[in-house]
Amino acid sequence: MASVLQFSDVSVVRDGNTILDSVDWNVDSKERWVILGPNGAGKTTLLQLAAAQIHPSHGEAVVLDSTLGAVDVFDLRPRIGFASTALARRIPANETVLDVVLTASYSVTGRWNEEYEEIDTRRARRVLGEWKLSHLEDRRFGNLSDGEQKRVQIARAVMTDPEVLLLDEPAASLDLGAREELLQLLGGYASAPDAPAIVMVTHHVEEIPPGFSHALLLSQGEVHDSGPIEEVVTAGNLSDVFGVDLKVERTDNRFTARAA
Ligand SMILES: Nc1ncnc2c1ncn2[C@@H]1O[C@H](COP(=O)(O)OP(=O)(O)OP(=O)(O)O)[C@@H](O)[C@H]1O
Ligand SMILES: [Mg+2]
Numbered sequence: 001m002a003s004v005l006q007f008s009d010v011s012v013v014r015d016g017n018t019i020l021d022s023v024d025w026n027v028d029s030k031e032r033w034v035i036l037g038p039n040g041a042g043k044t045t046l047l048q049l050a051a052a053q054i055h056p057s058h059g060e061a062v063v064l065d066s067t068l069g070a071v072d073v074f075d076l077r078p079r080i081g082f083a084s085t086a087l088a089r090r091i092p093a094n095e096t097v098l099d100v101v102l103t104a105s106y107s108v109t110g111r112w113n114e115e116y117e118e119i120d121t122r123r124a125r126r127v128l129g130e131w132k133l134s135h136l137e138d139r140r141f142g143n144l145s146d147g148e149q150k151r152v153q154i155a156r157a158v159m160t161d162p163e164v165l166l167l168d169e170p171a172a173s174l175d176l177g178a179r180e181e182l183l184q185l186l187g188g189y190a191s192a193p194d195a196p197a198i199v200m201v202t203h204h205v206e207e208i209p210p211g212f213s214h215a216l217l218l219s220q221g222e223v224h225d226s227g228p229i230e231e232v233v234t235a236g237n238l239s240d241v242f243g244v245d246l247k248v249e250r251t252d253n254r255f256t257a258r259a260a
Contacts, residue, residue, distance in 0.1 A: 005164070052066075080163070124159060154182075215233050
Protein backbone atom coordinates (compact mmCIF):
# COMPACT_ATOMS: atom_id res chain seq x y z
CA MET A 1 0.00 0.00 0.00
CA ALA A 2 1.38 3.41 -0.96
CA SER A 3 1.45 6.23 1.53
CA VAL A 4 -0.60 9.24 0.42
CA LEU A 5 -0.30 11.57 3.43
CA GLN A 6 2.38 11.52 6.12
CA PHE A 7 2.07 14.27 8.72
CA SER A 8 4.59 14.34 11.57
CA ASP A 9 4.30 16.81 14.42
CA VAL A 10 2.41 19.24 12.16
CA SER A 11 1.26 22.54 13.65
CA VAL A 12 -0.44 25.53 12.06
CA VAL A 13 -0.26 28.88 13.84
CA ARG A 14 -2.37 31.89 12.79
CA ASP A 15 -2.35 35.28 14.52
CA GLY A 16 -0.47 33.73 17.44
CA ASN A 17 -3.10 30.98 17.88
CA THR A 18 -2.20 27.33 17.40
CA ILE A 19 -5.08 25.99 15.30
CA LEU A 20 -3.45 22.62 14.63
CA ASP A 21 -1.19 21.27 17.34
CA SER A 22 1.45 18.55 16.74
CA VAL A 23 -0.66 16.40 14.44
CA ASP A 24 0.69 12.95 13.50
CA TRP A 25 -1.35 11.30 10.76
CA ASN A 26 -0.76 8.75 8.00
CA VAL A 27 -3.13 7.90 5.16
CA ASP A 28 -2.49 5.00 2.81
CA SER A 29 -3.87 4.66 -0.70
CA LYS A 30 -6.52 2.06 0.14
CA GLU A 31 -7.89 3.91 3.17
CA ARG A 32 -11.08 5.99 3.36
CA TRP A 33 -10.99 8.46 6.24
CA VAL A 34 -13.60 10.57 7.96
CA ILE A 35 -12.56 13.59 10.06
CA LEU A 36 -14.93 14.55 12.88
CA GLY A 37 -14.79 17.32 15.46
CA PRO A 38 -16.63 20.39 16.76
CA ASN A 39 -16.79 23.76 14.98
CA GLY A 40 -13.38 25.40 15.00
CA ALA A 41 -11.52 22.16 15.80
CA GLY A 42 -9.25 22.59 12.77
CA LYS A 43 -10.82 20.12 10.31
CA THR A 44 -10.82 22.46 7.32
CA THR A 45 -7.27 23.58 8.13
CA LEU A 46 -6.11 19.94 8.18
CA LEU A 47 -7.78 19.35 4.81
CA GLN A 48 -6.17 22.50 3.38
CA LEU A 49 -2.77 21.08 4.33
CA ALA A 50 -3.62 17.77 2.65
CA ALA A 51 -4.74 19.72 -0.43
CA ALA A 52 -1.39 21.57 -0.54
CA GLN A 53 -3.25 24.86 -0.19
CA ILE A 54 -1.28 25.86 2.93
CA HIS A 55 2.00 24.82 4.60
CA PRO A 56 2.60 23.77 8.20
CA SER A 57 4.07 26.35 10.57
CA HIS A 58 6.05 23.53 12.24
CA GLY A 59 6.60 19.87 11.52
CA GLU A 60 6.62 17.97 8.26
CA ALA A 61 3.69 17.31 5.92
CA VAL A 62 4.33 14.91 3.04
CA VAL A 63 1.59 14.78 0.40
CA LEU A 64 1.94 12.18 -2.38
CA ASP A 65 5.65 11.79 -1.57
CA SER A 66 6.26 15.55 -1.78
CA THR A 67 7.20 17.56 1.31
CA LEU A 68 5.13 20.74 1.52
CA GLY A 69 7.41 23.74 1.36
CA ALA A 70 10.00 21.89 -0.73
CA VAL A 71 7.98 21.30 -3.92
CA ASP A 72 6.12 23.32 -6.52
CA VAL A 73 2.49 22.99 -5.39
CA PHE A 74 1.33 23.68 -8.95
CA ASP A 75 2.71 20.27 -9.96
CA LEU A 76 1.16 18.64 -6.91
CA ARG A 77 -2.36 20.12 -6.93
CA PRO A 78 -3.62 18.46 -10.14
CA ARG A 79 -2.99 15.07 -8.45
CA ILE A 80 -5.33 16.05 -5.61
CA GLY A 81 -9.13 16.23 -5.86
CA PHE A 82 -10.50 18.82 -3.45
CA ALA A 83 -14.06 20.01 -2.88
CA SER A 84 -14.82 22.69 -0.32
CA THR A 85 -17.13 25.66 0.17
CA ALA A 86 -14.21 28.08 -0.22
CA LEU A 87 -13.40 26.59 -3.62
CA ALA A 88 -17.06 26.61 -4.67
CA ARG A 89 -17.21 30.35 -3.95
CA ARG A 90 -14.55 30.89 -6.61
CA ILE A 91 -16.67 29.26 -9.33
CA PRO A 92 -18.35 31.97 -11.45
CA ALA A 93 -22.15 31.78 -11.10
CA ASN A 94 -22.69 31.91 -14.87
CA GLU A 95 -20.32 28.99 -15.62
CA THR A 96 -22.06 25.97 -17.12
CA VAL A 97 -21.96 22.70 -15.19
CA LEU A 98 -19.95 21.07 -18.01
CA ASP A 99 -17.34 23.86 -17.82
CA VAL A 100 -17.15 23.68 -14.00
CA VAL A 101 -16.04 20.07 -14.36
CA LEU A 102 -13.98 20.57 -17.53
CA THR A 103 -11.88 23.44 -16.11
CA ALA A 104 -10.55 21.05 -13.44
CA SER A 105 -8.17 19.71 -16.11
CA TYR A 106 -6.38 23.07 -15.93
CA SER A 107 -6.85 23.52 -12.17
CA VAL A 108 -8.75 26.74 -12.86
CA THR A 109 -12.23 27.94 -11.97
CA GLY A 110 -13.88 29.93 -14.73
CA ARG A 111 -13.40 29.10 -18.38
CA TRP A 112 -11.25 31.64 -20.17
CA ASN A 113 -9.31 30.97 -23.35
CA GLU A 114 -7.95 27.51 -22.63
CA GLU A 115 -8.27 25.02 -25.44
CA TYR A 116 -9.82 21.77 -24.27
CA GLU A 117 -9.23 18.50 -26.06
CA GLU A 118 -12.20 16.43 -27.18
CA ILE A 119 -10.95 13.73 -24.82
CA ASP A 120 -11.33 16.13 -21.84
CA THR A 121 -14.90 16.97 -22.85
CA ARG A 122 -15.73 13.29 -23.23
CA ARG A 123 -14.28 12.56 -19.81
CA ALA A 124 -16.18 15.47 -18.21
CA ARG A 125 -19.42 14.10 -19.69
CA ARG A 126 -18.62 10.62 -18.41
CA VAL A 127 -17.93 11.93 -14.90
CA LEU A 128 -21.20 13.93 -14.97
CA GLY A 129 -22.98 10.70 -15.91
CA GLU A 130 -21.34 8.75 -13.10
CA TRP A 131 -22.49 11.36 -10.57
CA LYS A 132 -26.01 11.49 -12.08
CA LEU A 133 -25.61 15.05 -13.34
CA SER A 134 -25.91 14.66 -17.12
CA HIS A 135 -29.29 16.42 -17.18
CA LEU A 136 -27.69 19.54 -15.67
CA GLU A 137 -24.78 19.80 -18.14
CA ASP A 138 -25.88 23.11 -19.72
CA ARG A 139 -27.27 24.73 -16.57
CA ARG A 140 -25.46 27.65 -14.87
CA PHE A 141 -23.68 26.68 -11.66
CA GLY A 142 -25.13 29.66 -9.76
CA ASN A 143 -28.71 28.55 -10.47
CA LEU A 144 -28.32 25.04 -9.07
CA SER A 145 -29.69 23.96 -5.70
CA ASP A 146 -27.17 23.48 -2.86
CA GLY A 147 -27.41 19.71 -3.28
CA GLU A 148 -26.79 19.90 -7.02
CA GLN A 149 -23.85 22.26 -6.49
CA LYS A 150 -22.28 19.88 -3.97
CA ARG A 151 -22.47 16.99 -6.40
CA VAL A 152 -21.01 19.09 -9.23
CA GLN A 153 -18.09 20.00 -6.95
CA ILE A 154 -17.35 16.34 -6.32
CA ALA A 155 -17.59 15.57 -10.05
CA ARG A 156 -15.09 18.40 -10.60
CA ALA A 157 -12.81 16.99 -7.90
CA VAL A 158 -12.68 13.51 -9.50
CA MET A 159 -12.34 14.84 -13.08
CA THR A 160 -8.53 14.59 -13.10
CA ASP A 161 -8.45 11.05 -11.67
CA PRO A 162 -6.81 12.26 -8.46
CA GLU A 163 -4.56 10.11 -6.25
CA VAL A 164 -6.32 11.47 -3.18
CA LEU A 165 -9.85 12.89 -2.91
CA LEU A 166 -10.54 15.45 -0.16
CA LEU A 167 -14.12 16.48 0.64
CA ASP A 168 -14.98 19.17 3.18
CA GLU A 169 -18.56 18.63 4.40
CA PRO A 170 -19.93 17.27 1.11
CA ALA A 171 -23.31 16.46 2.66
CA ALA A 172 -23.86 19.74 4.54
CA SER A 173 -27.20 21.41 3.75
CA LEU A 174 -28.53 18.44 1.76
CA ASP A 175 -32.08 17.19 2.30
CA LEU A 176 -32.52 13.59 3.41
CA GLY A 177 -33.05 12.21 -0.09
CA ALA A 178 -30.11 14.13 -1.56
CA ARG A 179 -27.89 13.08 1.36
CA GLU A 180 -28.71 9.41 0.97
CA GLU A 181 -28.22 9.58 -2.80
CA LEU A 182 -24.84 11.28 -2.32
CA LEU A 183 -23.73 8.72 0.29
CA GLN A 184 -24.69 5.91 -2.05
CA LEU A 185 -22.70 7.47 -4.90
CA LEU A 186 -19.73 8.14 -2.59
CA GLY A 187 -19.87 4.65 -1.11
CA GLY A 188 -19.93 3.16 -4.62
CA TYR A 189 -17.06 5.35 -5.77
CA ALA A 190 -15.04 4.51 -2.64
CA SER A 191 -15.48 0.77 -3.07
CA ALA A 192 -14.18 0.65 -6.67
CA PRO A 193 -10.83 -1.20 -6.80
CA ASP A 194 -9.07 1.74 -8.48
CA ALA A 195 -10.57 4.44 -6.24
CA PRO A 196 -8.08 6.90 -4.72
CA ALA A 197 -7.55 7.46 -1.01
CA ILE A 198 -10.45 9.52 0.35
CA VAL A 199 -10.64 11.94 3.27
CA MET A 200 -13.99 13.44 4.13
CA VAL A 201 -14.81 16.03 6.80
CA THR A 202 -18.25 15.89 8.35
CA HIS A 203 -20.16 17.03 11.43
CA HIS A 204 -22.47 14.03 11.57
CA VAL A 205 -21.68 10.34 11.90
CA GLU A 206 -24.89 9.70 9.88
CA GLU A 207 -23.01 11.18 6.91
CA ILE A 208 -20.18 8.62 6.96
CA PRO A 209 -20.54 6.63 3.72
CA PRO A 210 -20.59 2.83 3.97
CA GLY A 211 -17.16 1.30 3.51
CA PHE A 212 -15.18 4.09 5.17
CA SER A 213 -12.33 2.47 7.07
CA HIS A 214 -10.67 5.05 9.34
CA ALA A 215 -11.54 8.07 11.46
CA LEU A 216 -9.67 10.99 12.99
CA LEU A 217 -11.24 12.95 15.83
CA LEU A 218 -10.04 16.54 16.24
CA SER A 219 -10.62 18.70 19.27
CA GLN A 220 -9.20 22.21 19.64
CA GLY A 221 -6.52 21.55 17.07
CA GLU A 222 -5.35 18.29 18.63
CA VAL A 223 -5.91 14.71 17.52
CA HIS A 224 -8.13 13.16 20.19
CA ASP A 225 -7.97 9.73 18.56
CA SER A 226 -7.34 8.25 15.11
CA GLY A 227 -7.32 4.79 13.56
CA PRO A 228 -9.75 2.09 12.39
CA ILE A 229 -13.26 3.57 12.33
CA GLU A 230 -14.84 1.06 14.74
CA GLU A 231 -12.21 1.88 17.38
CA VAL A 232 -12.50 5.66 17.00
CA VAL A 233 -16.19 6.38 16.36
CA THR A 234 -17.33 5.30 19.82
CA ALA A 235 -19.73 6.77 22.39
CA GLY A 236 -16.84 7.47 24.77
CA ASN A 237 -14.73 9.31 22.21
CA LEU A 238 -17.57 11.36 20.70
CA SER A 239 -18.95 12.26 24.14
CA ASP A 240 -15.49 13.54 25.14
CA VAL A 241 -14.97 15.58 21.99
CA PHE A 242 -18.47 17.07 21.66
CA GLY A 243 -19.01 17.58 25.38
CA VAL A 244 -22.39 15.79 25.43
CA ASP A 245 -23.15 12.32 26.72
CA LEU A 246 -23.79 10.41 23.48
CA LYS A 247 -24.98 6.99 22.44
CA VAL A 248 -23.49 5.67 19.19
CA GLU A 249 -24.81 2.78 17.14
CA ARG A 250 -23.64 1.05 13.99
CA THR A 251 -26.10 -0.84 11.79
CA ASP A 252 -25.61 -2.02 8.21
CA ASN A 253 -22.29 -0.21 7.98
CA ARG A 254 -23.86 3.15 8.96
CA PHE A 255 -23.52 5.12 12.20
CA THR A 256 -26.05 7.06 14.26
CA ALA A 257 -25.45 9.22 17.33
CA ARG A 258 -27.86 10.78 19.81
CA ALA A 259 -27.87 12.04 23.38
CA ALA A 260 -27.64 9.15 25.84
N1 LIG B 1 -6.37 32.21 8.37
C1 LIG B 1 -6.77 32.17 9.64
N2 LIG B 1 -6.44 33.14 10.50
C2 LIG B 1 -6.85 33.10 11.79
N3 LIG B 1 -7.59 32.09 12.31
C3 LIG B 1 -7.94 31.11 11.50
C4 LIG B 1 -7.56 31.08 10.13
N4 LIG B 1 -8.07 29.95 9.58
C5 LIG B 1 -8.73 29.32 10.55
N5 LIG B 1 -8.66 30.01 11.72
C6 LIG B 1 -9.25 29.61 13.01
O1 LIG B 1 -8.77 28.31 13.28
C7 LIG B 1 -9.79 27.53 13.90
C8 LIG B 1 -10.00 26.25 13.10
O2 LIG B 1 -10.61 26.58 11.87
P1 LIG B 1 -11.14 25.49 10.86
O3 LIG B 1 -11.83 26.21 9.76
O4 LIG B 1 -10.02 24.60 10.48
O5 LIG B 1 -12.17 24.69 11.78
P2 LIG B 1 -13.22 23.57 11.38
O6 LIG B 1 -12.96 22.41 12.30
O7 LIG B 1 -13.21 23.31 9.93
O8 LIG B 1 -14.60 24.24 11.83
P3 LIG B 1 -16.08 24.11 11.19
O9 LIG B 1 -16.62 22.82 11.71
O10 LIG B 1 -16.82 25.27 11.76
O11 LIG B 1 -15.96 24.16 9.71
C9 LIG B 1 -11.01 28.42 14.00
O12 LIG B 1 -11.06 28.97 15.29
C10 LIG B 1 -10.75 29.51 12.96
O13 LIG B 1 -11.37 30.71 13.32
MG1 LIG C 1 -14.59 23.55 8.40
